[in-house]
Amino acid sequence: MAAQGTNLDRSRIEAEIISMLTGRVPGGVHVSAETQIVRGLGLDSVAILDFIMDLEDRFDISIPLDRVAEVQTIAELSGAVETLMRAPA
Amino acid sequence: MSLFAKFDEIRAGVESLLGRVRNPFDVRFDKVLSPTEALLGGRTVLLFGTNNYLGLTFDAACVEASMRALEEGGTGTTGSRIANGTYSDHALLERRIAEFYGKRSAMIFSTGYQANLGLISTLAGRGDHLLIDADSHASIYDASKLSTAEVIRFRHNDPEDLAHRLRRLKGRPGNRIIVTEGIFSMLGDTAPLREIAAIKREMGAWLIVDEAHSLGVLGETGRGLAQAAGVEGDVDFVVGTFSKSLGAVGGFAASDLPDFDLLRIVCRPYMFTASLPPAVIGSVTAALRRLSTDKSLAARVLANCRRLYDGLAQAGFKVGPEPNPIVAVKMPDRERAAIFWNRLIDEGVYVNLALPPATPGSLSLIRSSVSSAHTEVQIDRAVSIMSAVGRELGVIATR
Numbered sequence: 001m002a003a004q005g006t007n008l009d010r011s012r013i014e015a016e017i018i019s020m021l022t023g024r025v026p027g028g029v030h031v032s033a034e035t036q037i038v039r040g041l042g043l044d045s046v047a048i049l050d051f052i053m054d055l056e057d058r059f060d061i062s063i064p065l066d067r068v069a070e071v072q073t074i075a076e077l078s079g080a081v082e083t084l085m086r087a088p089a
Numbered sequence: 090m091s092l093f094a095k096f097d098e099i100r101a102g103v104e105s106l107l108g109r110v111r112n113p114f115d116v117r118f119d120k121v122l123s124p125t126e127a128l129l130g131g132r133t134v135l136l137f138g139t140n141n142y143l144g145l146t147f148d149a150a151c152v153e154a155s156m157r158a159l160e161e162g163g164t165g166t167t168g169s170r171i172a173n174g175t176y177s178d179h180a181l182l183e184r185r186i187a188e189f190y191g192k193r194s195a196m197i198f199s200t201g202y203q204a205n206l207g208l209i210s211t212l213a214g215r216g217d218h219l220l221i222d223a224d225s226h227a228s229i230y231d232a233s234k235l236s237t238a239e240v241i242r243f244r245h246n247d248p249e250d251l252a253h254r255l256r257r258l259k260g261r262p263g264n265r266i267i268v269t270e271g272i273f274s275m276l277g278d279t280a281p282l283r284e285i286a287a288i289k290r291e292m293g294a295w296l297i298v299d300e301a302h303s304l305g306v307l308g309e310t311g312r313g314l315a316q317a318a319g320v321e322g323d324v325d326f327v328v329g330t331f332s333k334s335l336g337a338v339g340g341f342a343a344s345d346l347p348d349f350d351l352l353r354i355v356c357r358p359y360m361f362t363a364s365l366p367p368a369v370i371g372s373v374t375a376a377l378r379r380l381s382t383d384k385s386l387a388a389r390v391l392a393n394c395r396r397l398y399d400g401l402a403q404a405g406f407k408v409g410p411e412p413n414p415i416v417a418v419k420m421p422d423r424e425r426a427a428i429f430w431n432r433l434i435d436e437g438v439y440v441n442l443a444l445p446p447a448t449p450g451s452l453s454l455i456r457s458s459v460s461s462a463h464t465e466v467q468i469d470r471a472v473s474i475m476s477a478v479g480r481e482l483g484v485i486a487t488r
Contacts (some may be wrong), residue, residue: 064239
């Protein structure tokens with residue numbers, strides 16, 4: 001699904017990411033802005049990268065792998081998405 | 090904190106398997122007897138996990154060529170080609186590979202891993218966009234890390250998804266470089282190369298195809314999937330390995346592009362490592378000759394993989410999407426995969442255990458590879474043993 005608009009602010013992006021993760025993470029894992037992506041989601045590295053592809057489609061952006069490596073928490077990922085959405089084509 | 094604490098999770102994952110099964114990452118053969126049999130723990134096992142697709146590791150002509158090269162050229166080159174020089178046999182093998190592919194040039198690397206690492210990381214520079222299949226081999230991922238390009242994954246074997254991600258880059262400067270594989274190493278499926286080539290043409294991208302598992306197996310003369318799909322003219326760079334169908338070690342890249350040989354002075358994984366020793370060059374040159382002149386090798390491996398694939402499917406196993414020399418069986422979970430793998434060795438069949446995250450879709454796989462050297466009796470025995478163990482562990486239904 002493509003983005004419903006490009007004016008999403010960071011808090012809405014964050015809420016959307018958390019919503020998308022719910023149901024994908026193992027039972028008992030609570031996802032918040034502070035959740036560590038690699039260690040806190042209970043997903044292996046391939047599953048995380050597959051989720052990033054879903055984020056690219058949801059927000060209609062490209063998230064290069066080096067940007068993924070730079071972010072540690074859901075909040076940081078939300079910030080990266082926001083920045084990429086605002087970047088000129 | 091220990092320097093190695095960062096690996097605690099990986100260590101725990103392996104240790105959770107040990108005690109109940111052999112260490113899958115430390116299998117030690119007493120002796121390899123042939124392309125299809127080895128001694129393990131004093132017992133003979135059938136080898137169904139070697140990637141020895143054409144069974145050339147003990148081929149008399151390859152062994153003789155290797156020994157002759159060893160005696161004439163010595164045990165090693167003791168350095169890189171840019172520093173220590175190129176042996177005439179390195180150059181000869183590169184010409185042979187270029188001729189085999191009908192390309193202008195070829196470069197050989199010390200491993201197949203380095204061929205991908207070197208070619209991809211060097212070609213994809215800052216400001217470029219590297220689009221890799223999500224199920225790419227680790228060497229392609231590592232090349233992506235080494236590259237300064239922006240790296241985007243596209244959904245496995247999904248040309249529409251690739252096109253979508255390329256369109257998303259519209260208006261941005263930089264080369265677009267697509268990387269895919271002839272046969273994927275875990276499930277044995279082939280890339281939809283005709284469709285990918287069409288997208289490459291439409292979008293003005295470059296295309297790299299890693300034929301590591303398809304060389305010698307697919308295509309009329311064994312050049313791989315691009316030949317089988319009739320799109321060789323669209324492939325800008327072919328990558329391959331000597332460690333599978335050609336029965337040795339090393340890798341190569343081949344291209345028609347006039348500037349290709351510039352890579353020899355800018356591609357660090359080529360420049361700063363020792364070149365392949367004469368014995369390897371000798372056997373690979375002989376193996377390439379065998380592959381080029383003996384079409385029965387490919388015919389046999391394809392017939393053999395069909396026999397294993399069909400046998401396992403008929404037994405009730407969930408197999409990969411296509412019958413290729415890699416035949417993967419999907420296991421219900423990691424634990425049963427490990428126990429299944431271990432029981433197969435007990436019963437005399439060696440295969441590969443492939444676990445997440447090294448597998449697509451977090452699958453736990455029993456990965457077999459088939460050789461033209463396997464006999465029908467060996468394949469039927471492997472199917473029979475796998476079926477018996479599958480029933481014992483509840484992986485397939487009891488009949």
